[in-house]
Amino acid sequence: MELIGLYREMLRARSYELAVEDLWHRGLIAGEMHLGTGEEAVAAGVVTLLGDGDGLALTHRCSPALVVRGVPIVPMLRELLGCEDGLCGGHGGHMHLFSREHMAATSGIVGASLPTAAGFALANRRLRANKVAVAFTGTGAMNSGMALETLNLAVAWSLPLIVVCIDNGWAITTASEAVTGGKLVDRARAFGLRSDSVDGRDVRAVHKAAGKLIDFSRRGKGPAFLLATCPRLDGHLLGDPLLRMARQPVAEGKSTFAKVISSATSRGGGGLKDRAGGMTRMMSVMAKARRGPTRERRGDPMLATRKAMKKNESERDRIDSEVAAEMESAVEIALADFGESADA
Amino acid sequence: MPDMTLGQAVDRAIEDAMARDDSIVLIGEDAPMLRAPLLARFGADRILAAPISESAFFGAAAGAAMAGLRPVVELYMVDFIAVAFDAVLNHIAKVERFSGGKWKAPLVIRAPSGGGYGDGGQHGQSLWGTLASIPGLTVVVASTPADAYGLMTTALGHDGPVIFMEPKLLSEKWLEFLGSGGRDTVTFDVPAEGAVGSVPKQPHTTPFGKAAVRREGGDVTIASVAVGVHRALEAAEKLHGSNVSCEVIDLRSLRPLDVETIVESVAKTGRLLVVDEDYREFGLAGELAAVCLEAGLSPRYARVCVEDTLPYARHLEDAALPNVDRIVEAATSLADA
Numbered sequence: 001m002e003l004i005g006l007y008r009e010m011l012r013a014r015s016y017e018l019a020v021e022d023l024w025h026r027g028l029i030a031g032e033m034h035l036g037t038g039e040e041a042v043a044a045g046v047v048t049l050l051g052d053g054d055g056l057a058l059t060h061r062c063s064p065a066l067v068v069r070g071v072p073i074v075p076m077l078r079e080l081l082g083c084e085d086g087l088c089g090g091h092g093g094h095m096h097l098f099s100r101e102h103m104a105a106t107s108g109i110v111g112a113s114l115p116t117a118a119g120f121a122l123a124n125r126r127l128r129a130n131k132v133a134v135a136f137t138g139t140g141a142m143n144s145g146m147a148l149e150t151l152n153l154a155v156a157w158s159l160p161l162i163v164v165c166i167d168n169g170w171a172i173t174t175a176s177e178a179v180t181g182g183k184l185v186d187r188a189r190a191f192g193l194r195s196d197s198v199d200g201r202d203v204r205a206v207h208k209a210a211g212k213l214i215d216f217s218r219r220g221k222g223p224a225f226l227l228a229t230c231p232r233l234d235g236h237l238l239g240d241p242l243l244r245m246a247r248q249p250v251a252e253g254k255s256t257f258a259k260v261i262s263s264a265t266s267r268g269g270g271g272l273k274d275r276a277g278g279m280t281r282m283m284s285v286m287a288k289a290r291r292g293p294t295r296e297r298r299g300d301p302m303l304a305t306r307k308a309m310k311k312n313e314s315e316r317d318r319i320d321s322e323v324a325a326e327m328e329s330a331v332e333i334a335l336a337d338f339g340e341s342a343d344a
Numbered sequence: 345m346p347d348m349t350l351g352q353a354v355d356r357a358i359e360d361a362m363a364r365d366d367s368i369v370l371i372g373e374d375a376p377m378l379r380a381p382l383l384a385r386f387g388a389d390r391i392l393a394a395p396i397s398e399s400a401f402f403g404a405a406a407g408a409a410m411a412g413l414r415p416v417v418e419l420y421m422v423d424f425i426a427v428a429f430d431a432v433l434n435h436i437a438k439v440e441r442f443s444g445g446k447w448k449a450p451l452v453i454r455a456p457s458g459g460g461y462g463d464g465g466q467h468g469q470s471l472w473g474t475l476a477s478i479p480g481l482t483v484v485v486a487s488t489p490a491d492a493y494g495l496m497t498t499a500l501g502h503d504g505p506v507i508f509m510e511p512k513l514l515s516e517k518w519l520e521f522l523g524s525g526g527r528d529t530v531t532f533d534v535p536a537e538g539a540v541g542s543v544p545k546q547p548h549t550t551p552f553g554k555a556a557v558r559r560e561g562g563d564v565t566i567a568s569v570a571v572g573v574h575r576a577l578e579a580a581e582k583l584h585g586s587n588v589s590c591e592v593i594d595l596r597s598l599r600p601l602d603v604e605t606i607v608e609s610v611a612k613t614g615r616l617l618v619v620d621e622d623y624r625e626f627g628l629a630g631e632l633a634a635v636c637l638e639a640g641l642s643p644r645y646a647r648v649c650v651e652d653t654l655p656y657a658r659h660l661e662d663a664a665l666p667n668v669d670r671i672v673e674a675a676t677s678l679a680d681a
Binding site: 024025026027030031032079082083086088090091092093095096107108109110111140141143144145146171172173174178179180237238239240241242244256259260261262263264266267268269270271273274275277278279281282285 | 359362363364373374376377378380381382383384385386387388389390391393394395396397398399400423424426427461462463464465466467520521522523524525526527529530653655656657658659660661
């Protein structure tokens with residue numbers, strides 16, 4: 001696919017997430033909300049390679065892949081709004097979105113996308129010639145037993161499974177590297193999967209690398225693993241306390257810092273070294289969160305992709321306005337019986 | 345007696361116990377951030393950041409407990425215990441019996457539970473019925489800050505494995521973290537007495553296997569735990585207006601279960617209504633009916649429980665969880681009969 005098409009899908013995914021963010025802040029969406037902002041190049045690069053019959057198993061950060069896969073926007077939004085005519089009748093919500101027509105399933109249990117996709121792959125091998133299944137996952141999940149077991153299972157059964165692991169540097173609010181042994185690509189390779197890594201901000205590079213691996217699996221050569229590095233632009237979830245504290249330490253962190261200081265100076269407990277070590281560890285997490293990229297700044301894959309299309313500005317502008325119109329209209333339809341308009 | 349939130353009371357109980365007992369270590373995902381004050385006081389040897397590897401760190405906690413440590417193992421939510429269920433069911437629960445009583449595994453699983461904030465059926469379950477059915481485990485559920493402190497303190501001195509359930513709807517920190525952080529456009533139906541309350545300054549314990557009668561009454565016994573207790577109390581107040589007198593029992597501990605208090609109350613009222621945020625079938629509601637039958641009682645009986653996978657949409661979830669209207673209706677028809 002040409003860059004222009006990939007850009008369109010990235011923008012659709014980003015615009016959807018921004019619409020969801022707004023609805024969440026307005027209190028119209030319940031519960032947790034994990035935005036996939038920053039993952040657009042991975043979603044567009046990989047999911048545009050899938051078609052009818054290919055399976056897709058996703059995580060709590062599922063929207064970009066579902067949008068790119070072509071799951072209709074209005075029912076997805078209606079689901080998040082808790083409507084009976086939502087994608088899952090209001091029963092699933094954003095961590096449990098299911099679209100049978102797209103063989104796309106989401107789980108809020110970390111690691112669960114791998115075995116589910118392995119099952120899609122198993123069924124595809126028997127029922128649908130040359131069809132594959134893709135599992136999206138994160139680095140945190142790659143330490144779960146079910147993920148590790150699936151790597152082995154996929155090789156043992158030579159499944160047409162492609163695991164796309166998004167490395168945004170975080171396992172919830174813990175730095176992934178602090179709780180992960182070795183390198184994940186080496187790990188997958190050691191199980192016998194064809195493995196590669198890619199800059200997950202570069203949509204053309206993702207498309208190319210994923211294309212090779214998916215093609216490999218489609219030809220019945222077995223499972224593959226792709227590690228794609230990209231930023232997590234909006235924390236683990238909307239309202240992420242770590243991000244709020246890191247970005248506004250005075251307003252948001254005051255009570256936590258007060259508790260930390262009070263504990264650190266309480267009698268009983270560790271020696272000076274333990275206490276200093278503990279404080280340092282906490283501060284390093286804060287510093288990492290503070291350093292992280294933000295939207296529309298350097299490191300945001302949308303910016304780099306826009307820049308890459310500089311020679312084609314008129315085309316880019318056309319896509320921008322088409323996607324904006326698509327999302328505005330979807331939000332308006334989704335909110336039709338809420339007594340609120342899209343720009344309320 | 346300072347006021348604190350239920351979550352703060354649990355944190356305080358753990359911190360106080362860790363200062364007394366060097367063998368206590370805390371294991372959990374994101375522990376350095378979630379338990380930053382403890383990390384700053386006790387250091388990284390005792391506050392252990394876990395990878396998202398529940399089956400491994402639960403199994404490891406069992407081994408560590410057998411070998412002399414007293415781990416507190418934290419889950420983000422009790423739903424995720426499923427990922428570590430082998431360690432809980434086949435190992436943690438069985439060490440003492442398998443060793444002929446010679447070897448114990450003193451550990452505490454801290455498990456936030458329940459829904460009411462629109463997070464869907466993988467994040468709002470209660471599951472205490474499932475867990476309390478397993479011999480070898482102690483399962484306690486706090487419904488007030490004082491009990492949260494007391495039950496956690498008892499758990500941290502207990503010589504076997506304890507599952508400590510902390511209702512998320514009563515825990516300000518969890519709601520902030522899960523449902524409202526960064527926005528003030530949503531509200532939750534939080535029972536005030538459960539969420540904030542006075543906790544004695546001096547360390548205290550709350551015994552296992554001892555229910556609390558939260559309201560005395562003569563017509564209907566309502567037994568519950570967690571948020572259900574507060575819903576039952578609100579319903580009892582309404583029912584009082586229509587001349588139905590309810591006794592509300594907060595079980596606090598499901599295994600061991602305070603059979604005596606239940607039986608005594610039901611013998612008096614002749615009617616039992618179980619209010620349970622957990623699943624209706626094969627759980628607490630059936631168990632309470634059974635202990636009454638075993639005691640030779642045959643009360644009129646009803647149950648208001650969760651009957652299906654919890655829905656995501658708030659209005660559907662509110663209807664699926666035991667709410668005051670459902671309790672009033674069930675108690676009224678029991679009292680009429």
